[in-house]
Amino acid sequence: xxxxxxxxxxxxxxxxxxPVALRLAEAGFSVLxxxxxxxxxxxxxxxxxxxxxxxxKYYKQxxxxxxxxxxxxxxxxxxxxxxxxxxxxxxxxxxxxxxxxNTYWPSNISRPTLDPYYKKAEDMLSVNQIDTKDVSKNGQxxxxxxxxxxxxSDRTRLAVTDCxxxxxxxxxxxxxxxxxxxxxxxxxxxxxGVTYITEAEALSIKPLQKNGKYKYELTARIxxxxxxxxxxxxxxxxxxxxxxxKFLLKNKDNLPNLSSTLGKTLTGNVFYTAFGAxxxxxxxxxxxxxxxxxxxxxxxxxxxxxxxxxPYKTLPIQMMARVRITLTDGQGKKxxxxxxxxxxxxxxxxxxxxxxxxxxxxxYAQMNIDSHEKLRITYSPSEQTVQRHKKNNALLKSLLAKxxxxxxxxxxxxxxxxxxxxxxxxxxxxxxxxxxxxxxANGVIDENNEVFNYKGLFVTDASAIPSPLIVPPTLTILAxxxxxxxxxMNRLQH
Amino acid sequence: MKAACITYASAQVNLVSNNxxxxxxxLRHEKILRAFIDAVVPGCDLDNIxxxxxxxDESLPMAKYVRLLILRINRMKRKLGFYxxxxxxxxxxxxxxxxxxxxxxxLDYEMFHAAIYLSQITVYGGIFNQMTNADFIGFEGSVTVExxxxxxxxxDLEGLEIPLTINGNYH
Numbered sequence: 001x002x003x004x005x006x007x008x009x010x011x012x013x014x015x016x017x018x019p020v021a022l023r024l025a026e027a028g029f030s031v032l033x034x035x036x037x038x039x040x041x042x043x044x045x046x047x048x049x050x051x052x053x054x055x056x057k058y059y060k061q062x063x064x065x066x067x068x069x070x071x072x073x074x075x076x077x078x079x080x081x082x083x084x085x086x087x088x089x090x091x092x093x094x095x096x097x098x099x100x101x102n103t104y105w106p107s108n109i110s111r112p113t114l115d116p117y118y119k120k121a122e123d124m125l126s127v128n129q130i131d132t133k134d135v136s137k138n139g140q141x142x143x144x145x146x147x148x149x150x151x152x153s154d155r156t157r158l159a160v161t162d163c164x165x166x167x168x169x170x171x172x173x174x175x176x177x178x179x180x181x182x183x184x185x186x187x188x189x190x191x192x193g194v195t196y197i198t199e200a201e202a203l204s205i206k207p208l209q210k211n212g213k214y215k216y217e218l219t220a221r222i223x224x225x226x227x228x229x230x231x232x233x234x235x236x237x238x239x240x241x242x243x244x245x246k247f248l249l250k251n252k253d254n255l256p257n258l259s260s261t262l263g264k265t266l267t268g269n270v271f272y273t274a275f276g277a278x279x280x281x282x283x284x285x286x287x288x289x290x291x292x293x294x295x296x297x298x299x300x301x302x303x304x305x306x307x308x309x310x311p312y313k314t315l316p317i318q319m320m321a322r323v324r325i326t327l328t329d330g331q332g333k334k335x336x337x338x339x340x341x342x343x344x345x346x347x348x349x350x351x352x353x354x355x356x357x358x359x360x361x362x363x364y365a366q367m368n369i370d371s372h373e374k375l376r377i378t379y380s381p382s383e384q385t386v387q388r389h390k391k392n393n394a395l396l397k398s399l400l401a402k403x404x405x406x407x408x409x410x411x412x413x414x415x416x417x418x419x420x421x422x423x424x425x426x427x428x429x430x431x432x433x434x435x436x437x438x439x440x441a442n443g444v445i446d447e448n449n450e451v452f453n454y455k456g457l458f459v460t461d462a463s464a465i466p467s468p469l470i471v472p473p474t475l476t477i478l479a480x481x482x483x484x485x486x487x488x489m490n491r492l493q494h
Numbered sequence: 495m496k497a498a499c500i501t502y503a504s505a506q507v508n509l510v511s512n513n514x515x516x517x518x519x520x521l522r523h524e525k526i527l528r529a530f531i532d533a534v535v536p537g538c539d540l541d542n543i544x545x546x547x548x549x550x551d552e553s554l555p556m557a558k559y560v561r562l563l564i565l566r567i568n569r570m571k572r573k574l575g576f577y578x579x580x581x582x583x584x585x586x587x588x589x590x591x592x593x594x595x596x597x598x599x600x601l602d603y604e605m606f607h608a609a610i611y612l613s614q615i616t617v618y619g620g621i622f623n624q625m626t627n628a629d630f631i632g633f634e635g636s637v638t639v640e641x642x643x644x645x646x647x648x649x650d651l652e653g654l655e656i657p658l659t660i661n662g663n664y665h
Contacts, residue, residue: 049626154657155662157663290646316619337610338589416611417615
């Protein structure tokens with residue numbers, strides 16, 4: 001088996017690894033990035049497509065009992081497929097507590113301390129507040145609804161330049177308008193000599209002798225056949241909230257002093273959604289054309305309800321595959337199929353409105369590896385979560401109802417099209433599975449992102465972030481990774 | 495039985511001159527399926543060859559059960575006292591048969607539920623269409639020319655926000 005040697009090996013190529021690779025290469029270190037998913041050339045590989053084969057090439061669903069995670073495996077991670085919302089986490093998040101009243105974050109991390117790193121990330125991704133003339137109809141209608149009730153709304157911030165309004169952000173931007181990592185961090189890192197190997201799955205890691213130059217040895221499987229051995233002075237884990245924790249869980253025998261909290265503190269943003277039919281007094285919306293996101297949002301209930309309100313647009317497959325919507329028709333009939341449902345679907349493009357909220361899950365899902373080496377995720381909501389779920393859903397519906405919208409019933413469905421029996425969350429913003437904490441009794445890594453008891457091993461992705469953020473986490477993941485590069489450099493230099 | 499509609503390859507189908515599709519099914523079976531889809535999504539284009547794709551694509555689980563589905567549809571039809579062919583019945587009658595089948599037994603529930611879900615994904619989602627458009631709901635699919643501003647923006651509804659922030663970031 002071939003053995004490579006690098007100063008730094010980064011596992012994963014998404015938001016958690018991008019700054020690490022670039023900044024360490026800029027500082028003159030040799031860097032290898034191994035990515036489980038396929039390479040992507042945006043011009044050739046991205047498609048405006050709902051074809052399931054195409055989507056399944058990149059999107060991976062990790063379903064568990066009570067909790068599921070949607071992730072992406074590809075060069076650039078989720079950056080190729082996210083909506084591009086780029087918001088800094090509010091200050092109060094860094095003082096927040098979980099359902100057992102435990103503080104999530106180390107005290108030396110706060111919004112002001114992260115602001116310089118946020119700025120770095122925003123500059124790299126060309127993040128800007130969307131212009132008034134780029135807000136789509138549904139975003140405008142949302143602002144109208146909120147101002148009808150004397151409530152605030154703001155234009156959102158996006159990592160998008162010169163959007164062509166195709167609405168296919170989540171299948172990959174064919175116009176290079178959405179700023180995925182493939183357009184900035186990764187090419188710059190390549191120019192500085194970073195090596196990327198795709199379709200390469202990291203299998204194992206073990207510490208080497210302490211007085212050697214190289215501290216860790218990894219094995220990786222390339223394209224399902226070849227194997228590679230890699231020695232590194234520093235290893236950074238950026239495989240995502242599921243991937244990183246899963247990798248560490250599978251290597252517990254080689255890393256016996258990992259914190260017992262590994263995989264036990266998976267959390268994240270969850271979503272509430274309300275659907276309504278616009279009243280005759282309101283103008284048509286537009287569900288498909290325009291930016292992938294309507295362009296406005298509201299912080300009105302951020303502190304009171306821990307919710308960020310965002311009007312939503314959806315590709316048909318996104319909606320049909322995950323939500324069952326029913327609306328009572330003029331004859332009082334309601335069904336999830338047949339004539340009344342078809343009537344509602346015909347009106348979907350212009351007369352249906354979707355209001356979502358990202359919110360704060362205060363309890364935890366658990367990740368385990370079973371005897372067949374499969375990942376298992378389990379979650380039971382606390383009573384507090386159940387009550388918040390009811391309260392927040394009711395709030396969304398009332399905001400629409402007060403504006404005259406007729407509320408449609410909506411239920412989340414699984415991949416067989418069936419209703420979940422109990423409360424089930426699916427998150428595209430999972431965090432915290434190998435989280436940062438003040439000590440190993442509370443987390444896997446210290447406030448410098450270094451794994452407790454394992455010098456030279458770092459976690460720099462969403463799994464490091466101890467709390468949900470309410471806002472989408474991508475900018476915070478980047479900022480935290482930018483910050484972590486300083487500690488990593490420090491480790492390399494001493 | 496899983497309606498694992500996301501775990502397959504989409505197949506290309508050729509339309510042949512006698513208005514049947516090369517589905518490897520007898521023509522009358524295709525007609526039954528089209529009549530089924532018509533009850534689930536009334537008014538959809540039944541000549542759209544892609545709407546049947548989910549039922550016969552052999553990489554999808556439903557392809558293994560489609561003949562059983564057709565058998566069960568006919569069985570439910572007879573149980574309700576209808577003796578005409580399923581595709582000669584009115585939409586209301588076909589709807590009654592599907593509703594009945596849905597509640598008849600666990601097997602029928604699984605089968606009919608999966609078929610309904612598949613019909614909806616196929617028609618409303620347009621997932622088998624090359625341009626991934628879905629005409630029924632006015633979704634035009636892939637975009638090669640930037641749509642005119644008036645289709646997605648109201649000039650006279652600009653600036654209605656009452657902002658809480660200076661630049662979109664909360665303090």
